[in-house]
Amino acid sequence: MGKLKSNPIETARKFVDSHFPSCQSAILAGSVVRGEETETSDLDVVIFDKNMSSSYRESVLFSKWPIEVFVHNLTSYKDFFQSDYERARPSMPRMVAEGIVLKDDGSLLSIKEEAKKLLEQGPKEWSQETINTKRYFITDLLDDFIGSSNRAEEIFIANELAALVSEFVLRTNRNWIGTSKWVFRSLSSYDEEFAVRFVAAFDDYYRTGEKVNIIKLVDEVLESHGGRLFSGFSLGKDDNDK
Known part of the structure; x- marks a missing residue:
């Protein structure tokens, strides 16, 4: 990784504190969590904030790191879980299940369990x-x-x-x-x-x-x-x- 980049976990925590101080929970996911990061890797941060009316995705630069942030309220993520299940590409469940907890008020346990159960279940069987x-x-x-x-x-x-x-x-x-x-x-x-x-x-x-x-x-x-x-x-x- 580039020498000018700060520690990814510390950077992700600072990003959450700076941009989403009132969120209930947050997760760092992606290649840095799996130990597969490269010079061009970004940070995938998943936010859960009950005050958000809907989900959105945004790309930002923070402390020399490119960050992809995925913002959900405490129920909107379910639609993404279902969509990923239908297309057999579990992007969101995988991020949630494998991600490092950056912040948690206690609501993450059930969401992580839901993601893990979906991953273990596998996609729908083809006819x-x-x-x-x-x-x-x-x-x-x-x-x-x-x-x-x-x-x-x-x-x-x-x-x-x-x-x-x-x-x-x-x-x-x-x-x-x-x-x-x-x-x-x-x-x-x-x-x-x-x-x-x-x-x-x-x-x-x-x-x-x-x-x-x-x-x-x-x-x-x-x-x-x-x-x-x-x-x-x-x-x-x-x-x-x-």
Whole structure:
């Protein structure tokens, strides 16, 4: 971390005292809590203040630290917990569950327990219809990838294939998904060996243009759910239609 930056926990406490002196509780979350901070890391601070009429998010600079502050009253966070559950990306529950307590009037215990319970529960199980739909779109994308001879187009097809396949693996195994760096973290949390193979397959393609390892990986993922799906797939057709 940069030498000019102050201690993150002390800075976060001073920020809360300065900007939210009347809040009931506050949490420091994010990479600094997990020991994964970099030179460009910011501080994620979650505020609970009963006097706030609604939730909001704001980015500020404080003592040379970039701070992302997430402000809630004592009930508004529930909507975010539910939204994160529905999209299978538990950003807010994870921050609350893993975060370091900066201030607490006693109300945080139940909120933290609620977050931990949600994380342990995992996302909603996919229906067979959803699995088949995802299989079809992955199959269609894989066929485009195999058949393409345009390097520029292939790169973007590969990007989308990585996103769809990682989502498929995680959701069919009742695991949380993520975006950006959280894709790899989510895959590693599910199966570290698979995550390494997943990255190696795509890295090999990006470096050399060799597709075989991606194709093999995708077929392996689809195999336990019936393999590639094209013939017979239907979406939105009325049962009475001929």
